[in-house]
Amino acid sequence: MFATIWEEFGFRGASILLGLVLGAIIARLVARWQRHCERRRILKGDARDTVVIAHHIVETEDDDTGRPRPHALRIRSLGQDQLARVIPNGHLACVFAHRAAHVTPRHTLISMDGAEGSYLLETLTNFVCDRVGNHAFDHDLYVMAPCCEPSGLAHHQPITVLLISVADLMLFEEWATCRDVQTEHRSDGPRVLTLLEMARRFKEEQAQLRELRAKGEKTQYVETMYLLDLALDKRSTPVPTRPIPWLRYETVLKEMGFA
Incomplete structure (x- = not known):
């Protein structure tokens, strides 16, 4: 046994x-x-498993007609976290990563269409407010939209949550007024192109929302960018800026009709 x-x-x-x-x-x-x-x-350079919050500070100067135009764009990081921590819902995180992987040099804004896009915007809003809320600075109205500038534009490619005041974003409506903007790093040039697309889409989206509201129709899932009331520090040290070498991005400029 x-x-x-x-x-x-x-x-x-x-x-x-x-x-x-x-x-x-x-x-x-x-x-x-x-x-x-x-x-x-x-x-x-693929860092799409990371979500970064970027605050855009715009310094202006008057053109020949006395209208303000962007002179310098300064980008300040307000924090980052892992994608899985920013969006704890596994399905939404996969959707977000999938959409971020399908941006193009011509269209760098991540799609926020449909019900899933609406939930993603809500989640990103909470992430942003958790990181930057309740500071003792002047309040302003900011546009929030996620983007990912792919390898055709940038070497380092995280998912970036863009924050820029409405007034500053409107300065990027036309290529002629912002082609001479300077940045602290030459590699920040693609962000100007992203803001150009963002300004155009924001203007069209706001017009559509006003039209729908005037008709009393639903605006559910129409917003792909959120307006946030935030108190962000607009001060910055005068780090030297330099012109953007646009010849690096000649192909994209041709696609956008700017070359």
Whole structure:
């Protein structure tokens, strides 16, 4: 009887031990493969697993007619977090990542269409307000929209939540008024193109919302950008700025009709 028990125990014990060893080996191989994939993504600049909040400070000057035009664009980061922490709902996080992966150099704003886009905007609003709310600065009305500038425009490609005051965004409605804007880094040029698209779409969207509200019709899922009442610090140290080398982005400028 003892021989039978020992034989059975020995066989099961060996099976369990073998399973543990194989499991550990497989887990290690999977972990190494994940690290390898993450390294490849980093080398390509793909940082879409990160969500960054970017505040845009615009310095203006008057043109020949006395109208203000953007002279310098300063981008200030207000924080970042992992995508999974910003959007805890797994389905919405996958949708957001999928949409971020399908931006193009011509269209860098992440689609916020439909019911899922509306939920994403609500979630991003809470993320932004949690990070920047309740500061003792002057309040202003800001436009919030997510974007991802792909490899054709930028080397580092996180998901960026854009924040810019309505008044400043309107300065980017026309290419002629903002082509000479300067930035602290030459690589910030694509952000000017993003703001150009953002200003155009915001103006069209607000006109559509006003029309629907005047008719008493629903505006559900129409908004793809949110207006937020925020108190952000608009002060900045006068870091030297420089012109944007637009020749780097000649292909995109041609697609947008600016070259």
